[in-house]
Amino acid sequence: MTEQPGSAASVAGATAELTPAQLAAAHGLDITGRRPTLTSYTRELWSRRHFVVAYATAKLTALYTTAKLGQLWQVVTPLLNALVYYLVFGLLLGTNRGIPNFIAYLCTGVFVFQFTQSAVLSGTRAIADNLTLIRALHFPRACLPIAGTLIQLQQLAIAMLVLVVIVLCTGEPISWYWLLCLPALGLQTLFNGGLALVMARLGARTTDLAQLMPFVIRTWMYTSGVFWSVDALTKSTPGWVQAALQANPALVYISLVRWALIRSTPQLPPHAWPLALGWALLLGCGGYVWFWRAEDRYGRG
Incomplete structure (x- = not known):
């Protein structure tokens, strides 16, 4: 009795001749x-954009659910930080000398740097x-760190409303330059x-990094002109030190927002906007690709 070409036995025989890899490929399976x-990773990430927004909003809402003041802490926290820094650096150490409208200057630096600080942590x-x-x-x-950045952006939006009130109360006029904050x-x-x-x-590879980063961030903050004028304090330093400090991305973004909001701020150097764009593209695109290259290793072990 001959075996029919389409019989189950012939199909099973042909399947047995395939390697496991060929068999998986034939049935659309993957490792x-x-x-x-x-x-495809970028396409899938874009399709999860609603999940990222919902996840970030839920985490932000849950962040203050146990506090009596609730969401009001999003306003109180940056104000308390600015007050502490004003008492220490403005009154005790006198770093406000030579800086017009130091309160607006300080608050802008604190709010903008805190955005980067919180996103990094x-x-x-x-x-x-x-x-x-x-x-x-x-x-x-990538949904997770992006959602974390989105949480900090939502908090920054509230902090910027507070900052606008502070700027107005310190005598700064409303100007179209404010639009450059966007x-x-x-x-x-x-x-x-x-x-x-x-x-x-x-951080996924070295969990102890989370304990070290607050010290790194604090050092970065002290070199970013949050409390003082970098130009005034680096006049007698070597040129390469001044160039390195001026290229500091945190200082670049703080300077752009200060220049947009505070009219007494010195004129921006011509390289400020190109530096801001360059840092954004370098870290934004480069960081995304570098994170993707380890996608198959997250959560293992």
Whole structure:
């Protein structure tokens, strides 16, 4: 009795001749956890944009649910920080000398730097704090540090409303220059998101980094002109030191927002906007690609 070509036995025989890899490919199967191509990864990340927004909003809402003042802490926290820094650096150390409208100058520096600081710290913990979610569900892991940056952006939006009131109360006039805050903060958001992705990958591999970063951030803050004028304090320093400090991305974004809001701020150097764009593209795009290259290793072990 001859075997019919379409019989189950012949199909089973043909299947047995295939290697496991060929058999998986024939049925559309793939290796679990394989890193997708950058294009497909970006496409999948874009399709999860509603999840990122909802996740960020839920985390922000839950952040203050146990506090009696609730969401009001989003306003109180930056104000208290500015008050403490004013007492220490403005009154006790006298770093306000030679800086017109020091209160607006200080508050702008504190609010803008805190945006970067919070994005970096949340990015460092983005993977380690969400291992259960990562191991339970399939989604682009970049959603987590990006959502953390979005949380900080929502908090910054509230802080900027407070900053506008402070600027007006200190005598600054309303000006069309204020609109320049939008591209400046937009570039800073791209920079922060890329930096959060970089720190998320580093933090996933070295969990102790979360304990070290507050000290690194504090050092960065002291060199970013938050409390004093970098130009005034670096007049007698070597040229390369001045150039390095002026290229500091935190100082660049702070200077752009100060120049937009405070008319007594000195004229911006011609390289300020190109530097802001360059840092945003370098960290935003470079950080995203670098994070993606380890996509298949997050949550393992």
